[in-house]
Amino acid sequence: xxxxxxxxxxxxxxxxxxxxxxxxxxxxxxxxxxxxxxxxxxxxxxxxxxxxxxxxxxxxxxxxxxxxxxxxxxxxxxxxxxxxxxxxxxxxxxxxxxxxxxxxxxxxxxxxxxxxxxxxxxxxxxxxxxxxxxxxxxxxxxxxxxxxxxxxxxxxxxxxxxxxxxxxxxxxxxxxxxxxxxxxxxxxxxxxxxxxxxxxxxxxxxxxxxxxxxxxxxxxxxxxxxxxxxxxxxxxxxxxxxxxxxxxxxxxxxxxxxxxxxxxxxxxxxxxxxxxxxxxxxxxxxxxxxxxxxxxxxxxxxxxxxxxxxxxxxxxxxxxxxxxxxxxxxxxxxxxxxxxxxxxxxxxxxxxxxxxxxxxxxxxxxxxxxxxxxxxxxxxxxxxxx
Numbered sequence: 001x002x003x004x005x006x007x008x009x010x011x012x013x014x015x016x017x018x019x020x021x022x023x024x025x026x027x028x029x030x031x032x033x034x035x036x037x038x039x040x041x042x043x044x045x046x047x048x049x050x051x052x053x054x055x056x057x058x059x060x061x062x063x064x065x066x067x068x069x070x071x072x073x074x075x076x077x078x079x080x081x082x083x084x085x086x087x088x089x090x091x092x093x094x095x096x097x098x099x100x101x102x103x104x105x106x107x108x109x110x111x112x113x114x115x116x117x118x119x120x121x122x123x124x125x126x127x128x129x130x131x132x133x134x135x136x137x138x139x140x141x142x143x144x145x146x147x148x149x150x151x152x153x154x155x156x157x158x159x160x161x162x163x164x165x166x167x168x169x170x171x172x173x174x175x176x177x178x179x180x181x182x183x184x185x186x187x188x189x190x191x192x193x194x195x196x197x198x199x200x201x202x203x204x205x206x207x208x209x210x211x212x213x214x215x216x217x218x219x220x221x222x223x224x225x226x227x228x229x230x231x232x233x234x235x236x237x238x239x240x241x242x243x244x245x246x247x248x249x250x251x252x253x254x255x256x257x258x259x260x261x262x263x264x265x266x267x268x269x270x271x272x273x274x275x276x277x278x279x280x281x282x283x284x285x286x287x288x289x290x291x292x293x294x295x296x297x298x299x300x301x302x303x304x305x306x307x308x309x310x311x312x313x314x315x316x317x318x319x320x321x322x323x324x325x326x327x328x329x330x331x332x333x334x335x336x337x338x339x340x341x342x343x344x345x346x347x348x349x350x351x352x353x354x355x356x357x358x359x360x361x362x363x364x365x366x367x368x369x370x371x372x373x374x375x376x377x378x379x380x381x382x383x384x385x386x
Contacts, residue, residue, distance in 0.1 A: 001013070012235075014231055014232040014234075014235035014236075015232055015234040015235050015365060016217075016232035016233055016234055016235075016262065017233055017234055017262060017263070017267075017268045017271045017272070018369070018370055019232070019234065019365060019366070019367060020234050020271060020275075020363050020364065020365060020366055020369075021271075021363065021364055021366035021369045022270060022271060022274045022346065022350060022361050022362070022363055023350070023361070023362040023363060023364055024349060024350055024351075025350050025351045025352075025361070025362065026351070027351030028348060028349055028350075028351050029347070029348040029351055029352070029353060030348060031344045031345050031347075031348040033348070033353065034344045034347045034348050034352070034353060034354075035353060035354050035355075036048055036340060036343055036344055036347070036354075036355060037355075038256075038278060038279045038355060040072070040156065040188070040190075040209060040210055040256055040279070041156065041188035041209045042188075043072070043132050043155070043156070045070055045071060045072055045132075045279075046069075046070030046071075047069065047070040047071040047326065047327075047340050048273065048277075048278060048279035048280060048340075048343075048355055049066070049070075049071035049072065049279060049280060049281075049282060049326070049340070050071070050072050050073070050074055050134070050190075050258060050279060050280070050281040050282075051063070051066050051071060051072070051073040051074060051281075051282060051283075051286050052074065052218075052260070052261075052281050052282060052283035052286070053074040053075060053076040053079075053135070053136035053158060053160060053301070054076060054079075054283050054287070054298065054299065054300065054301060055076055055079040055080045055081070055091075055293065055294065055299070056091075056094075056283075056287045056292060056293060056294025056297055056298045056299055057283050057286045057287050057292055057293075057294065057298065058073045058074060058075050058076065058286075058293075059075075059081065059292075059293040060075065060081070060122060060125040060126060060129070061291065061293075062286075062289070062291045062292055062293060062322065063075060063126055063129075063131060064126075064129045064131055065291055065322050065323075066286075066322060066326075067129075067131035067132065069322060069323055069326050069327060070326075070327070070340075071326065072132055072134055072156075073131075073134065074134045074135060074136050074156075074158050074281075075122060075123075075126065075134070075135040075136070076135070076136055076301065077114075077119050077122065077123075077135045077136060077137050077145065077149070078114050078136075078137060078138060078141060079110075079301075080109070080110075081118070081122050082114045082115060082118045082119050082122060083110070083112040083113065083114055083115065083118070084112065084118075085118070087293075090109050091293050091294065091295060092295070093105070093109070094106060094109070094294070094297060094299075094313065095294065095295040095296065095297050097313070099313070102312075102313040103303065103304070103309050103312070103313070106299065106303060106304040106313065107304050107305075107306055107309070109304070110304035111306065114141075114145075116145075116148055119145055119148050119149065119152070120148050120149075120151065120152040121152075122135070123135060123149060123152035123153070123154050124152050124153075127152070127153055132155045132156065133152075133153070133154050133155045133156070134154075134155060134156040134157075134158065135149065135154055135156075135157065135158065136157075136158035136159070136160045137149075137157065137158075137159060137160075138159070138160065138161050138301075139159055139161055139176045139178070140161075140176070142157075142159050142176065142181065143176060143181065146181075146185060149187075150186060150187065154187060155187070155188075156187065156188050156189075156190065157185070157187050157188070157189050157190070158189075158190045158191070158192075158212075159178070159189060159190070159191045159192075160191070160192060160193070160212060160301070161193070161301075178191065178203075178206045179205070179206040179207065182206045182207040182208055183206075183207045188209040189207070189208050189209065190208060190209060190210040190211065190212065190256075190258065191203050191206065191208040191210075191211055191212070192211050192212020192213065192214070192258070192260060193212045193213060193214050193215050193260050193261075194211060194212070194213060194215070194236075194240065195213065195214065195215040195230065195231035195236040195239075196231065196236070196239055197239040197240070197242055197243050198243075200213065200239065200240035200243035200244070200257075201243035201246060201247060204243060204244065204247040204253075204255040205247065208255065209255065209256060210255060210256035210257070210258050210278075210279075211240065211255060211256070211257060211258065212258050212260040212281060213233075213236050213237050213240045213257055213258065213259055213260060213277070214233060214236060214259060214260035214261035214262060214281075215229060215230045215231060215236070216229065216230030216261075217230065217232070217233045217260075217261040217262030218260075218261035218262065218283055218284065218300055218311075219261075219264070219283070219284035219298065219314055219316070221261065221300045221302070221310065221311050222309075222310050222311055222312055223302070223310045223311075226308065226309075226310045227310065233259065233261070233262040233263075233272065233275075234271065234272075234275050234363075237257065237259050237272055237275040237276050237277050238275045238276050240257045240276065241257055241275065241276025241277070241359065242276075244257055244276070256278040256279065257276060257277050257278050258277065258278065258279045258280065258281050259272035259273075259275075259277035259279070259280045259281065260280075260281040261281070261283065263280055263282060263285065264284065264285055264335075264336060265334070265335030265336055265339070265342070266335050266338065266339045266340070266341070266342020266343060266345075266346070267335055267342065267346070268335075269282075269339050269340070269342065269343050270342065270343050270346035270347070270358075271363070273343065273355055273358050273359060274358055274359065274361040274363055275359075275363065276359050277359075278355060278359075279355075282339075283298060283300075284298050284314070284316055285325060285336065285339065286322065286325060287316045288316040288317055288318060288319035288320070288325065288336075289318075289319070289320065289321060289322040289325055290318055290320065290321050290322070291321065291322050292318075292322075295318070296315060296316060296317045296318040297313055297314070297315055297316070298313070298314050298315075298316050299311055299312065299313040299314070300312075319332075319336065319337070320332075320337055324337050324338070325337055325338075325339060326338075326339055326340055327340055327341055328341045333382070333383050334383060334384070334386040335384075346358075370384060
């Protein structure tokens with residue numbers, strides 16, 4: 001239903017994770033009987049997780065640990081790892097910068113050109129570790145580096161930008177023909193982000209095996225403030241899931257919907273899947289891991305843009321190990337640890353055995369969900385009042 005914004009302009013009401021709740025059903029299950037595994041193309045993962053292609057989150061080393069725990073990690077092939085032979089001093093420097101100087105200095109650090117030989121080397125590091133090698137490139141550079149990642153035997157390519165469309169119009173340069181590129185490229189491709197039904201459907205029609213859903217919800221992203229664009233995640237995911245149904249009806253091909261951004265707790269992860277996601281892409285929650293290269297700091301892919309930064313370096317602190325964050329045990333009661341144990345328990349409590357079943361869970365608009373009966377927690381800054 002559209003709401004009148006003013007004479008001559010109306011718009012849909014959209015919802016974020018804090019606006020909705022998952023409704024318990026008549027059935028419950030044993031958490032041990034719940035299957036939260038996920039498949040992307042020919043690959044199966046025990047956790048429905050993609051670690052975001054952000055320099056403060058994924059390194060070749062942390063990618064191996066995330067894989068060991070059952071997830072998939074995506075390495076940024078245009079980030080620090082592809083610009084510097086030894087990136088560690090730059091991570092140390094970024095973590096030590098005062099807030100007022102961080103963006104300017106990061107622009108300088110990222111002005112170093114991407115090096116072809118480092119792209120191949122980083123992919124081979126992942127392959128040599130025996131894990132599924134997943135890495136990202138932006139639409140502007142993907143054709144330039146496509147042959148390099150093929151030669152390095154990458155397994156999954158993510159084409160990622162703040163907003164990616166199937167139809168980019170430019171008077172100054174020949175734009176990437178996404179449909180032509182994906183259909184001719186000899187690897188499975190995930191593409192995003194997007195935040196609407198029509199864009200999701202068009203991206204699915206390019207032949208991508210998965211799409212990323214989310215424009216601006218990330219903890220380090222400032223696109224919503226800088227550009228004024230975005231859609232709250234619960235609505236964006238539900239719209240993309242609707243596009244997936246139509247695409248499946250039209251083609252018989254199921255495209256994975258990956259919720260990207262805006263999730264900080266196990267409850268957020270559960271709501272993303274209940275709204276229709278097949279998996280989640282996490283950045284900020286993993287940036288707080290002991291193994292994360294950012295040393296407790298997190299920044300988005302557009303933070304260091306040379307003329308229009310659309311992100312901020314945020315401090316998340318070092319919270320726990322990757323294992324504790326993803327699969328526990330949790331030693332905090334704020335929902336930020338054992339994210340996928342929480343997902344499993346949420347599914348069991350609502351009676352759903354698989355991710356596909358959980359996508360059909362009943363949800364309702366619940367503006368009082370975060371505050372009802374929580375006055376003491378909020379007053380004391382504990383639990384849900386943290």
